[in-house]
Amino acid sequence: MEKLMVRGGRPLRGTVGISGAKNSAVALIPAAILAESEVILDNLPKLSDVAVYAELLEQLGAKVSWTDDMMTIDPSNLKSVPMPNGRVKLLRASYYLMGALLGRFGEAVIGLPGGCNFEPRPIDQHIKGFEALGAEVTNEQGAVRIRAKELRGARIYLDVVSVGATINIMLAASRAKGLTVIENAAKEPEIIDVATLLNSMGAKIKGAGTEAIRIEGVTELHGCRHSIIPDRIQAGTYMVAAAATRGDVLIDNIIPKHLEALTAKLQEMGVHVYEMDEAIRVVGQPRYEAVDVKALVYPGFATDLQSPMTSLLTQASGVSILSDYVYSNRFKHVPELARMGAQIRVEGRSAIVEGTRLNAAKVRAADLRAGASLVVAALTVEDGTTEITGVEYIDRGYDRLVTQLSNLGAEVWRQG
Ligand SMILES: CC(=O)N[C@H]1[C@@H](OP(=O)(O)OP(=O)(O)OC[C@H]2O[C@@H](n3ccc(=O)[nH]c3=O)[C@H](O)[C@@H]2O)O[C@H](CO)[C@@H](O)[C@@H]1O
């Protein structure tokens, strides 16, 4: 079993360049199959989720070539092949094949998605959206079968603000007849990125990034070239790691506005954070104040940064409370951090963290960001080596993690 080994206690120092965003990439790749000709995606992150998605597109008959950070997708010979099982189960974002295939072929059979399972993650709002567009949706032995004779635009009010449902409805509606309005839409930067790609392909989408998105359906979409936005969650994780190790790191090639909630929280703790046009410098300090954090939908504090932030708050003086209002049970990192000596208790949707020194231990990443949280925690440990298993989760979301951390002076390596 592969492990990530971390010998901590060294302040991170230097510059780290951030790759394209996972959560954009895994939506842009399926979006490309709505086109009749070649789509080129630049600034693509090297992640296992992206590799799985490339294979899924190949199974559907697309020609995919991926070199460095560029992927070319030729969907001209695509078919709506049923995918009830297999690799669709490996990632959460396989649900975007539902919207994309529905838009292109009027039908799709896709197994219920996998990905990180910190708690049940329903897709009822995606289904509600497809049905509003005129599709018939049935559940057949764990796979979702969606069929529409004709997709017609509709007004869809989301009962919960959902990134996935907003994007999935946008994908299908871009080829529906007439106007679709998504109300109570999610506003995450990745949604704007997908709308930008679709508009470059010939779609007519307005309002992405606000709570009302208007999509005027078109009959055909064409190929284009698009550069993926930087990964704000990877960037945020390095910001947190720089603060936790009392380092001095320039996080480069990012959009600082996407990280405003984290920047404000770090400053409230006493971390020195300097925003530049496309970079943020984080300078750690000897003492931090405890703070309360509420994970919310964008532009609130990102739930994907809640677990790494928990590790940082073990390094603050006093008691911090982290509450997650997006995923109320996203605390699989807590028992593992406790093995490292952390003083944390979970009450309802909150983790209550008392500042303390951490020690080396053998721990397991139960999901992607729980893994990131363990890496941040391990980097603070002054003596001994922390062994982290569950590396396959971390590989879903961190591009060349060992190289990036080593370049910042950390002692990190993979074993086994
Ligand atoms: C691939 C991807 O982009 N993943 C991100 C995406 O996941 P994902 O798109 O799956 O998350 P959502 O925004 O849909 O989920 C937000 C909340 O709505 C609930 N919900 C969602 C859909 C639905 O049909 N019904 C329902 O009840 C979820 O259980 C959750 O409590 O946004 C999450 C919230 O920012 C991030 O943690 C994930 O990293």
Ligand SMILES: C=C(OP(=O)(O)O)C(=O)O
């Ligand atoms: C939960 C995450 O990803 P996914 O939705 O792909 O499982 C994440 O990126 O933290």
